[in-house]
Amino acid sequence: MATDICLQLGKRIKSLRRARGWRQIDLAAHAELSKTHICDLELGRREIGLRALERIAAALDTQPSELLKAIKH
Structure with missing residues (x-):
């Protein structure tokens, strides 16, 4: 279900953000x-676009693939 995927990714983004001490x-x-946009992504209320994924990964000094590793099938 898409919501599950969005929630998993949102939790990963939130975890990496908090590890940096960022709001x-x-x-x-x-x-x-x-x-x-960030809030909606972290709560799984919005599906992420490729450009947003790229921007968030760069901001967190990681690769988009690292963010996506959080998603379990």
């Missing part, structure tokens, strides 16, 4: 996305 607004600024 959602900090990640949003580094990724050039809105805080609402």
Whole structure:
């Protein structure tokens, strides 16, 4: 189910963000996305686009594939 996938990815993003000591607004600024976008992604309310995935990964100093590893089939 898509929601499960979105929740898993959102938890991974949130975990990496918190490990840096960042608030959602900090990640949003580094990724050039809105805080609402980050919030919705972390809560699994929004499916991530490829460009947003790339921006978030770069902001967290990782690769998009590392973010996607959190998804269990």
